[in-house]
Amino acid sequence: METKRNQKYFASKGINVILIIGLVICLVGIVLLFEQNTRPFGLVILLVGSAVAVFGSGAKSGEAEIDNQIHSIVKDLPEQAQIKHEVYERHFLKIINPVLLKGFDYSTEDLLCKKGPDHKFRTQAYNAAQLYFTKEKIYIYGKHICLVDDSEEQNYEISNVVTYEQVDKAYVEATSVKAAGREIKVFYFVLKLKDGTDALRFSVDYGADVDKACDDINHATEKMTIYARERAADKAAKRAFLREQDAKKAAAANA
Numbered sequence: 001m002e003t004k005r006n007q008k009y010f011a012s013k014g015i016n017v018i019l020i021i022g023l024v025i026c027l028v029g030i031v032l033l034f035e036q037n038t039r040p041f042g043l044v045i046l047l048v049g050s051a052v053a054v055f056g057s058g059a060k061s062g063e064a065e066i067d068n069q070i071h072s073i074v075k076d077l078p079e080q081a082q083i084k085h086e087v088y089e090r091h092f093l094k095i096i097n098p099v100l101l102k103g104f105d106y107s108t109e110d111l112l113c114k115k116g117p118d119h120k121f122r123t124q125a126y127n128a129a130q131l132y133f134t135k136e137k138i139y140i141y142g143k144h145i146c147l148v149d150d151s152e153e154q155n156y157e158i159s160n161v162v163t164y165e166q167v168d169k170a171y172v173e174a175t176s177v178k179a180a181g182r183e184i185k186v187f188y189f190v191l192k193l194k195d196g197t198d199a200l201r202f203s204v205d206y207g208a209d210v211d212k213a214c215d216d217i218n219h220a221t222e223k224m225t226i227y228a229r230e231r232a233a234d235k236a237a238k239r240a241f242l243r244e245q246d247a248k249k250a251a252a253a254n255a
Helices: 003-011 017-033 036-058 063-074 077-085 208-254
Strands: 099-104 113-115 121-123 125-133 137-146 156-163 167-179 182-193 198-203
Touching (some): 003 063, 003 113, 017 036, 063 125, 077 125, 125 208, 156 198
Antiparallel strands (some): 113 121, 125 137, 137 156, 182 198
């Protein structure tokens, strides 16, 4: 993780002055190249300007580099989630697809936030979580990533396992935070449990896919909770039947 370059990305204000100076020097060098008497000097100026421009562009991370660093960590999350919980495709519930949630974190202390030329807000922290669904449980595995601090305290795993009977509902909660000199609308995915706690809660890149994930999770929860109750009732009935048979056998033996 390029933490120092990332820190400079969030700390920098406005345009990159060093890069602009380098480009101006390059322009002067190009102009001098057109005159035969100043051509050698122009070449030197062009080389100096190029060096300054390269230094200016490399002093801090750019948006693409930030995104690539995140992608390199998140891309293996589905496989890591399966290994972590020892749950694989053969275990997956058919009525719902696995859900991957991700987004920049706006809840960190000393929030750093910057709007890129792509009009996207980025912060110094990022969350991603993979959810897998089996007949009995929801498995959650994710990571909290800090772009400016590579300590274990700031870079950690998110892990949880809950039954469908524990789940209240999944929903999106909209709020706003003050960052980058303005109010930014932030959307949180929440998997709420019946005891009032959150099995998972973090800000996500909001879109129709997140709404669909909530609908699918709530549908699966309803169906599998009913299934669990029916299965428990069936097991109870079988146990009662076996006890009754045992009682009859005991009574016959004592007769």
